[in-house]
Amino acid sequence: MARSRHYWAMMVLLASSLGITDVGAQGLWPLQTYKSSPAETPFLNVTKLGQTEQGFLFFSPNDIVRGSGHPTIYSDDGQLIWQGPNQTTFAMQPQIFDGEPVVTYWEGTAGFGFGFGQITIIDNTYQSIYNVTLSCKEQNFVTVFDPESLPSCVDVHESQLTDNGTLLVTAVNITQADLSSVGGPIDGWVQDGLVYEIDVKTNEVLFRWSAVEHLAEAPLSYVIAPLGSEGAGSGNKSDPYGYAHINSIAKYGENYLVSSRYMCSVFLLAPNGSVIWHLHGRYGGDFHLELGTSFCYQHDVRIIAATAERVTLSMHNNDNTEFTGATYVTTGLVLDLALQGNKTVSLGxxxxxxxxxxxxxxxxxxxxxxxxxxxxxxxxxxxIEEFDANGAIVMRARFGFDNTMQSYRAYRYPWVGHPSTVPDAVACLSAATGQATVYVSWNGATDVISWNVYVNNTLTQSAPRNGFETAIAVPGLPSSASVVVEAVGGVGNGTKSAPVVVGQRC
Structure with a gap:
């Protein structure tokens, strides 16, 4: 997707907000490059400290310094499995839709902590099967680019599929609200945080909830982010107050679990939009916080167990923002909420x-x-970190220097990729030795066991697959030879590359 002028302006603003003016002494994080593929991805430095679960790693590294980003899949040994198109990607998540594995991710124009775009859904051939959009015009949205219009106003923060063939997304609408209670004007401007449930196949809106329209149940008094703080906005139209900042949604039965970052709050909403209960990470809300259960500026809140008496929540507890600085250690947090009696929150x-x-x-x-x-x-x-059932760390994975590379979320998931493309191959002669080497890769293939090399239609060499790109020495390969490489094993067994002619230099 082409980069808009909005994208580059926002990347500059994002880098500035993170204090990035140059890369300094730490330099640039190295990228993996290949001879048979144009892919360029950050090296994934993996340290195993114990047994990890099965599955590949799904995340979308965005290189702030170089201005590039891709949805990606890696294996635990740090090898690339698949690199998607060059674009800013958020909310990348492997999921199930119509009984089949898919990957969902947001793409569009991002910055200022939110964005305007669409959710793309790809299947295991890496082809787009659905694009979920939210018409800015039909929903009467005002954006930070007003009066310039944008086609779709899905925000960056969520792409959660439901069992009913629907998608949960967030959205941000610039609207007016009374900010006098937080020291602002009566006719101030805010980023209204909205929740939508959309039918994937029809793009029909099935549910909508607006934070501004529910100020009586979710008032500004819940907000921890002060007006005018970095990232939260000053309350004018060009810099609206981002008080709600909704960053995750999940559906349980007919109810919606919603996380508000700057309110440091979690809400359970009924189908009519009313608040069933409210948990505040600093004040408790409808609950009493026991020792060790405080949280704030959290992300990715989910229910991992529930009964009529108790709900167990998990979350990524940032406890820091751009305006607080690096104050508290970030943790994975599990909380047990007693729904009856004295409604205590205990540390799980x-x-x-x-x-x-x-x-x-x-x-x-x-x-x-x-x-x-x-x-x-x-x-x-x-x-990226993995912990065992006892809370011991069993894996560390690094893909960049702090404040120069980022990925909104990360997932581990079993996946069998069956690319709609064919393998990529190149054959060349070493400048130093003159020996011929064939390089082969297949972007997105997960279960190739080995490669066969055919020279002028004759099987000449075989070699086990060795990472994303396999180098296969073929002694005596003439420079005029036609080379084809064939995948052995897996769902793509027998798939051949296009013929290539031996080049002069590697």
């Missing part, structure tokens, strides 16, 4: 990497895996 679990703690000021995710394992993606800090 907390995890962090004590040896390499992070202080995350934006973004992040918490994924419950099998056997009690948990995967934390740390958003603005380019680090």
């Amino acid at each position: 679990g907390r995890m962090w990497d004590a040896a390499e703690s992070v202080y995350v000021q934006s973004q992040g995710g918490y994924q419950s895996l099998g056997n009690g394992h948990v995967l934390l993606g740390h958003g603005a800090v380019p680090k």
Whole structure:
């Protein structure tokens, strides 16, 4: 997708807000490059400290310094599996739709902590099967680019599929509200946080909830972010107060679980939009916070267990923002909410990497895996962690220097990729030795076992697959030969590359 002038302006603003003026002494995080593929992805530095769960790693590294980004899939050994198109990507998530594995991600124009775009859904051939949009015009949206219009106003923060073939997304509408209670004008401007449930196949809006329209149940007194704070806005039309900042939604039965970052709040909404209960991370809300259960500026809140008497929540507890600075260690947090009696909130679990703690000021995710394992993606800090059922860290994965690379969330998920393309191959002669080498890769293939090399239609060499790109030495290969490489094993067994002619130099 072409980069708009809005994208580059926002990237500059984002880099400035993170204090990035140059890369300084730490330099640029190295990228993996290949001979058979144009892919360029950050090296994933993985340290295993114990047994991890099965599955690949799904995240979308955005390189703030170089101005590039891709949805990606990696294996645990740090090898690239798939790189998607070059674009700013948020809310990338492997999920199930119509009984089949898919990946959803946001793409569009992002900045200032929100964005305007669409959710793309791809299947395991990496082809787009649905684009979920929200018409800015039909929903009467005002954007920060007003009066210039944009086609779709889906925000960056969520792309959660439901079992009913619908998608939960956030949106941001610039509207007026009385800010006198927080020291602003009566006719101030805010980023209204909206929740939508949209039918994937028809784009029909099935549910809508507006924070501004529910100020009686979610008042400005809940907000921790002060008016005029960095990232939250000053309350005028060009810099609206981002008080709600809704960053995750999930549906349980007919109810909606909604996380508001700057309110440090979690709401359970009824189908009519009324608030069933409210949990505030500093004040408790409808609950009483026990020792160790305080949280704020959280992301990715989910219900991991529920009965009529008790709900267990998980979250990525940032506890920091751009305007607070790196104050508290970021943790994965589990809270038990008693829904009856004195409504206490007790600590169900907390995890962090004590040896390499992070202080995350934006973004992040918490994924419950099998056997009690948990995967934390740390958003603005380019680090992914996995913990076992006892809270011990079993994996660290780094894909960039702090404040120069980021990924909104990260997931581990089983996946079998069957690319609609064919393998990519190149054959060349070493400048130093004159020996011929064939390089082969297949973007998105997950289960190739080995490669066969055909020279002038004759099987000449075989070699086991070795990472994203496999180098295969073929002694005596003449420079005029036609070379084809064939995948062996997996769903793409027998798929051949296009013929290539041996080049002169590698």
